[in-house]
Structures are given as structure tokens and as C-alpha cells.
Amino acid sequence: MADAAVTGYAEALFAVASAEGDLSAVEDELFSFAQAFRSNDELRSTLADGNVPAARRLQVVDDLLDGRASATTSALVAMVVATGRAAELPAIVDAFIEHSAASRNKAVATVRSAVALTADQSDRLAAAIRTSTGKDVEIRVVEDPSVLGGVVTEIGDDIIDGSVRRRLNQLRESFR
């Protein structure tokens, strides 16, 4: 899934975050930044554009993360952007989180929902996934209004889609 560069960067991020001792906070911050990066076209095109000077791109990162993320997270994002790998940032972050979870013998379940899950719901969902697939998972929630309602869970290549969007799509297919 991930190519050598993505894996290499993910491992580097993991090593730095582990060394700095705030692995969990860095994971959350990097995941949030990656989600913002995915959903914001302007941010993505600015950071991934090789024609924009590196200093300008780093300035953007600095402006975005200053006061909202730890120094480690900012430094790691700045490193990825400065080396011109901004376009692969989401993949690197995903690989980093998977690597990090794997270090705790867990898998990552990315949960997309129109609204945030409560802590109780997250725990119950993790338990349900363990029951159903036998995997220990860490829940990463992504708020996605396009889901409309319900939940879509991605664990690696497996997808469990229980969204209202899927039901509407099924309805659309039935019309054809």
C-alpha cells in the first residue's frame, strides 16, 4: 500500500515522536492535520506546489499549527513539507498511525461519521470490531457530512459501510 518513501517517512515520524515521548498527542495532531489537508483544496495545492518557495510553504504550516499543536508535530509537518513530500502527507500520516498502533499490537479503524462519536460509542465500536473481526483496533473518527448519517469503518482494506449515503446510493442504483 505504501511505497518505500512513505514507509520511510512514517518510520522517521514514529521514531521522532517516540523519542520526544508524546506519541499519542502527536498521532492525534497529525491525524487532524491530515484530515484538514485532505478536505482543504487550497491548503493542499499551496503546500504541494513546487513553484511556491519553501519558505512560504513553511510559513503557512507555521501559521496553521502555531499554538494549536505541539512543537514536535509542527516540526514533523514542516519536515515533510520542506522535503517536497506534502502531496504524500496524508499517506505518510496514515502509515505513521498504523505503525504506531502496530507498535502497540493494534490496528487502526478509521471511522467516518456525520457527527462525532462519544467516547462510549468509540469504546463500544472498538469492542464490536474486536468481536466481529478478532482485531484490536484504535478508533480514529473523521467527521464527514457526506456520510449523512450512520458510520463507515475502514480497517486496512476492509470497509464496513452502514451509512445513510450508501442506502441512498442503493436506492439510486435501483432506479436505473
Place this chain on the structure above:
Amino acid sequence: MHNRPIRLLAAPLLSLVVLVALAGPASASGESVGGCMAERFAEAVEAAHGDIEHAAHDEAVQKQLEKCFEAPSPILPETNEIIWGGGAFLVLFVLMVKKGYPAVQGAMEARADRIRADLDEADQAKLDAQSVKSDYEARLGDARTEASRMIDEARGDAEKVRADLIARAEADAAGIRERAAAESEAAKAQAIADLRSEVAAIALGAAERVVQSSLDADVHGNLIDAYIDEVAGANG
């Protein structure tokens, strides 16, 4: 050719010349009455041995002199004329037999030959003309046959072209009809599909709006709980 009439005229001319030449001695015997009397009286004087008186009174001499007053016979010519005339006639006859007749006969034969030749030539020309005419008629017949054949052929070709054109036009028309029918069918199917798609889009849009408006926090929570139960229940 031109000397033939001259030769034909030569015989009578020659006869006329001979006749005139031989007539001279004949007419010489017809001398004047005076001359006759003088000649006879001189002969009588000589017979009387110069005794003119005797001679003048002799009745025999007078009768002889009177004979000089007698006119010659209008029918019978003088003996010498007969002799000269007969001789001339004989000469002329011989000349005519020997020269004139062969010339005339030759000319006649030549003329007959020429006429015969002309007639033969005319016959030959007529035969030639007939041959040419029959030849022309044969050619005319051939030409008519050929023309008739060509007309038939052209008519056949035209008929074939007409049939081809009609067949092609019919095929084209059939193709056009088929295409039109197919296009009409396709347009109809497309219109139905478009309509169905439109209806589906409207219906889905309406459904989506209804769903969105009915999704409050409780419903979201219920949906998530139901999902968790579903995942837990799915023993995968």
C-alpha cells in the same frame, strides 16, 4: 474518226469528176448547125471533085445538109455518148466496187463494232451498276441490322440501368427508413432513460432532503448505536 465521212464523200466526188471529164468528148459531137452544114458541104464538093454547082444542086447533098437541122433525140443519146457514158460508168462501177464499197463496208462494220462494243460496255456498266447496287443494298441491309441491334442493345442497357437505379433507390430508401426507425427508437429509449433518470434524481434529491431534515442528534445517535450492534452481530 473524222476521216471516215471524207472517205465516204470521196467516191461520189470522184464519180462526178470522171463524168464531167468524159462528158466533154460526147458534147463535142453536138457541134453548131452552120458548122455541120459547112463540113458536109465541103465533103460533097470534094466528092464532086470541086464542082460546087453540082454539089449544091445534088438532092442527096441537100438531104445531108437538112439533117443538120434535125434536133438530137431527147431520149436516145448519141452513139458516142453511149460508148463514153458506158465506159465511164464501167470505170466508175469498178472503182466503186473496188474502193468505195470496201471503204463503206469497213466504215459500217467499224461503226457496228463500235456500237456493239458500246452496247457491250453499256451492258457491262449496267451489270456493274447492278452489282454495286446489290452491294449497296447488302450493306444497307447490314447497316440496318446493325443499327437495329445497337438500338436493341441500347434499349437493353437502358432497361438494366433503370432497374439498377430503381433497385438502388429502393435499397437506399429501405436503409433510410431503417435508420430513421432505429434513430427514432433510440431517441425514444434515450428520452425514456432521460426521463427516468430525471425522475430518479428528483426523487433522490427529495429523499435526501427529507433524510437530512429528519436527522437530528437522537437519530444520529440511534443510527450509530444500530451500526455498532450490527458490527457486533456480524460474526465475520
